[in-house]
Amino acid sequence: MRELFLAGQRAYIRWIDLPGAGDGPVRVFVHGLGCTSASDFAHIAAHPALGGGRALLVDLLGYGLSDRPAAFDYRMESQAEVVGAVLDHLGLRGVDLVGHSMGGAVAIHLAAGRPELVARLVVAEPNLYGGGGGGVFSSPVAAQDEDAFVAEGFARMVAGVDRADYAARLRLADPRAVHRSAVALVEGSTPAPGDLLAGLAIPRTYLVGELSLPDPDAEKAAGFGLPVIGIPGAGHNLMLDNPDGFARALARALPNAPTSRPGHERA
Structure with missing residues (x-):
């Protein structure tokens, strides 16, 4: 585990740096709401299909092993700035950036705000727009008062999760961070x-779980000119539901950037 002290937030952001052979682009993974990058992506980063390149598994502020600054707003733009600070600290440019769900929105903001940092972008069922499309988990959280959610709502949320693996990840998150992120x-x-x-002018790919289809955001992404790759047998937690399919999709999107016309493919 590595860490960087952020003077503006008076907090440490932490990540796992997996070394790899060769001179290929570094892959940076950003997790979704209530998750951690190690739990979601360590098995993906090490998958044989990806060739074992260097990978950074970043825990966003408020999640996993990173600090939980009480004054931080936990907005996607702010989280993107923090991930950018990590890449600046490491002297990295032109990374391959992978973001899932909330992490997809963070990744998009980073690619748009700091284009020199990102060479290629893969987003897996990202939050593209607010409103009712803010997310199936986000909307019920955001509807609650922040202090009430911290005091009682978060515990109810953890107890009500129907996936044990998500409950395990969620328990590591800061309740206030979850609420502010959801809002x-x-x-x-x-x-x-x-x-x-x-x-964005860089190569971009949209991944969607087959069980999430039809997905209006995937259709929008195809309309934007992105290749859309479906992951068979997977729902929203694509990299956990079908790790092999997810890794193969990344191998297609990153080492050899897709050039085919937009549309739905299968990993």
């Missing part, structure tokens, strides 16, 4: 991640 996802941003994604 930010429901409120959205201006410009929205979807609009930013549409305007």
